[in-house]
Amino acid sequence: MNISKVAETLEGSVVAGDSASGREVGAVVASDLMSDVLLVDADEMLLLSSLASDQVVRTAHVVGAMGVVIHDSKPLPASMLAVSEQLGIPLVSSPLSKYESCVRIHQALESEKNG
Amino acid sequence: MDERQRQPAILPPPHPSDDEVIDRHTAIPTTVGGESPLVIMELLQRMKVRDVMRKEITVLSRRDTMSRAQELMRKNHISGIPIAENGRLYGIVSVDDIIRALTGGWIDDLCAKHMSTHLIVLEADMPIAFALRYFENYKYNRFPVLDRHHQLVGLISQRDVTRALLYELTVAINRLESKAAPDNPAPDDPAALYACREYPVVHNDLENAGKAANDIKRLLREHKFDTRLARRIAVAAYELEINICIHSFGGSLTFMIADGKATVVAKDTGPGIPDIVWACQDGTSTANDWIRSLGFGAGMGLANSKRVSDRFDIVSVMGKGTTVTCQFNLPAGTGADTAAPPPARQGA
Numbered sequence: 001m002n003i004s005k006v007a008e009t010l011e012g013s014v015v016a017g018d019s020a021s022g023r024e025v026g027a028v029v030a031s032d033l034m035s036d037v038l039l040v041d042a043d044e045m046l047l048l049s050s051l052a053s054d055q056v057v058r059t060a061h062v063v064g065a066m067g068v069v070i071h072d073s074k075p076l077p078a079s080m081l082a083v084s085e086q087l088g089i090p091l092v093s094s095p096l097s098k099y100e101s102c103v104r105i106h107q108a109l110e111s112e113k114n115g
Numbered sequence: 116m117d118e119r120q121r122q123p124a125i126l127p128p129p130h131p132s133d134d135e136v137i138d139r140h141t142a143i144p145t146t147v148g149g150e151s152p153l154v155i156m157e158l159l160q161r162m163k164v165r166d167v168m169r170k171e172i173t174v175l176s177r178r179d180t181m182s183r184a185q186e187l188m189r190k191n192h193i194s195g196i197p198i199a200e201n202g203r204l205y206g207i208v209s210v211d212d213i214i215r216a217l218t219g220g221w222i223d224d225l226c227a228k229h230m231s232t233h234l235i236v237l238e239a240d241m242p243i244a245f246a247l248r249y250f251e252n253y254k255y256n257r258f259p260v261l262d263r264h265h266q267l268v269g270l271i272s273q274r275d276v277t278r279a280l281l282y283e284l285t286v287a288i289n290r291l292e293s294k295a296a297p298d299n300p301a302p303d304d305p306a307a308l309y310a311c312r313e314y315p316v317v318h319n320d321l322e323n324a325g326k327a328a329n330d331i332k333r334l335l336r337e338h339k340f341d342t343r344l345a346r347r348i349a350v351a352a353y354e355l356e357i358n359i360c361i362h363s364f365g366g367s368l369t370f371m372i373a374d375g376k377a378t379v380v381a382k383d384t385g386p387g388i389p390d391i392v393w394a395c396q397d398g399t400s401t402a403n404d405w406i407r408s409l410g411f412g413a414g415m416g417l418a419n420s421k422r423v424s425d426r427f428d429i430v431s432v433m434g435k436g437t438t439v440t441c442q443f444n445l446p447a448g449t450g451a452d453t454a455a456p457p458p459a460r461q462g463a
Binding site for chain 1: 156157160321322324325326328329332333342343345346349350352353354409410411412413414415416419
């Protein structure tokens with residue numbers, strides 16, 4: 001599942017970064033605590049968070065994440081969009097809650113796996 | 116009351132510390148694309164309350180009278196006077212308090228009796244964006260500013276913010292227009308991998324924290340490092356950079372590759388760690404709520420840096436500072452037998 005498909009699944013849109021990135025979701029982490037995200041050793045992580053700050057994108061870049069999703073249509077600071085563009089991390093804004101997003105992503109990944 | 120007590124105290128401007136000097140320097144924004152709205156956003160984040168506040172302020176003690184406060188307000192054209200002793204803030208006497216004292220007949224009472232003691236204060240290290248939010252939320256004309264030791268160091272008003280922003284904006288635009296080329300080799304330059312890079316890290320400058328780790332990660336990716344190894348190095352660099360930012364008075368992060376090893380060194384100027392064993396345990400932290408609201412301060416930084424490193428060393432001296440070294444063994448042929456050239460400094 002690439003970032004465009006993630007945005008579509010979560011009824012959102014890619015608001016910064018490369019929306020045509022061909023990178024596929026390798027793992028999913030949902031957290032507002034960046035300290036926790038830094039503990040995860042997984043390739044091509046999709047990071048789901050309710051925290052709309054530059055540091056979420058910086059953390060995503062450090063751990064090699066393929067994209068970031070911010071929930072509940074939270075307003076995104078201009079600096080966050082700029083960091084996202086600069087580091088090449090696609091940023092998705094979704095109106096769904098974090099719980100609903102996790103469920104939808106899980107279902108979509110399972111569906112891909114099965115068929 | 117003797118004459119000395121009657122004289123309003125003028126707080127001397129605090130001697131600028133090293134981190135203040137660095138922060139002034141980094142207050143000049145470097146934006147993506149150099150678009151003016153971004154410049155303003157970055158200024159609001161990068162400029163701190165201490166850059167804007169008035170440091171020379173009129174202060175009275177609790178033993179001064181309300182009439183003395185009234186006299187100073189009239190003479191100095193100010194609308195509020197902090198009541199403080201030896202730097203400790205006890206209250207504020209505002210114009211409203213004076214009006215009440217005049218109508219109530221207690222203008223000759225001591226300030227201690229009628230000053231406002233329910234105070235909202237700002238911290239000197241907070242970004243200007245926070246200050247603007249306070250002005251909007253609390254509808255006060257001014258806020259007292261405290262330093263990290265809870266000492267009164269100044270006052271800030273909306274007018275101070277506007278004036279400073281206009282000045283910094285002019286400087287920033289001039290700087291952007293004449294932006295010089297970076298003095299470090301670009302990440303995709305073959306020589307860049309072996310250049311020793313040093314990044315200044317400023318206390319509480321969380322808006323910029325992580326830039327060093329991002330630069331290191333980009334460098335490793337450009338040079339096709341193994342994904343997992345690059346992640347381990349970047350995670351250590353990021354954790355240490357954030358640690359310097361939130362727990363120390365400021366310092367630097369250095370990255371180098373030589374003799375088959377990649378090394379990240381985080382060095383700060385204090386205050387030092389009293390119990391290193393405790394600090395290296397998971398979940399131990401002294402971070403405040405502001406840091407936690409930004410997703411950090413869970414107390415896993417040192418432990419995680421150690422976990423991802425092949426070798427981890429930490430030396431801390433109280434009052435002097437802490438140096439943390441994380442080393443990573445590189446696969447044969449990567450960086451082996453290569454001596455690093457002299458350090459090239461790079462702004463974070």
